[in-house]
Structures are given as structure tokens and as C-alpha cells.
Amino acid sequence: MSGVEGFIETWPEAIQPLTRRLREIALAAAPDVTEYIKWNAPSFCVDGDDRITLGLERSGAVRVVLHRGAKAKDAAGFVFDDPMKLARWAAPD
Incomplete structure (x- = not known):
């Protein structure tokens, strides 16, 4: 196996399920x-x-x-909605 899945397999087994789930979410985010x-x-x-x-x-x-x-992009109007305060957005750039 190669690519991203092969890379994931080189990591400790404890981290692999979460990494695979996050990968699924990222791939499903847009076609x-x-x-x-x-x-x-x-x-x-x-x-x-x-x-x-x-x-x-x-x-x-x-x-x-x-x-x-x-x-650099114009940050005017940039909004990162995080009502549960789970993320830390360092800067709007």
C-alpha cells in the first residue's frame, strides 16, 4: 500500500483509527x-x-x-464560526 493510507500504516496503531476517520471527513468535504x-x-x-x-x-x-x-488575503469580513470554542484560529490570514 502506498500514498496516504500507506503513510498512516507507519504510525502507531492507537492513532490510526482517528487519522483514518479525519481522512474520510476531509475527502468527503468536497467532490x-x-x-x-x-x-x-x-x-x-x-x-x-x-x-x-x-x-x-x-x-x-x-x-x-x-x-x-x-x-496574504483581505481578511475583512473573515469569520470562523466556532460556537463550541473547540478551535483556536491564530490569525485570519
Whole structure:
């Protein structure tokens, strides 16, 4: 097995189910999502732009990184709705 699934299999078994579930969610988010390994992590793109990266740690921690792109964008009107306060959005860029 190669690609993202093969990469997931190299991680401790305890982290694999959560990683696979997050992968399923990312792939189902839009019909044109593609996946690959970038930054030594499963990453998901739409139209060639990175949108989600799963930051895996051998300790079992998983970070879900939501990208808005590397180039500065106008942040006016940017809203990240998180009524349960589960996420920390460092900056609107």
C-alpha cells in the first residue's frame, strides 16, 4: 500500500483509527478534494490549494490544520464560526 493510507500504516496503531476517520471527513468535504503527503503529514487540497493538513504526533496527538493559503488575503469580513470554542484560529490570514 502506498500514498496516504500507506503513510498512516507507519504510525502507531492507537492513532490510526482517528487519522483514518479525519481522512474520510476531509475527502468527503468536497467532490474535488485530493490527498497527498506534504510536510510529512496527510494533506488535502482543492484546486491545488492546501486546505487541510493532519499534524500527527507519535504521542497520539493529532492537529487539524485548516489553511487559507500562503498568500496574504483581505481578511475583512473573515469569520470562523466556532460556537463550541473547540478551535483556536491564530490569525485570519
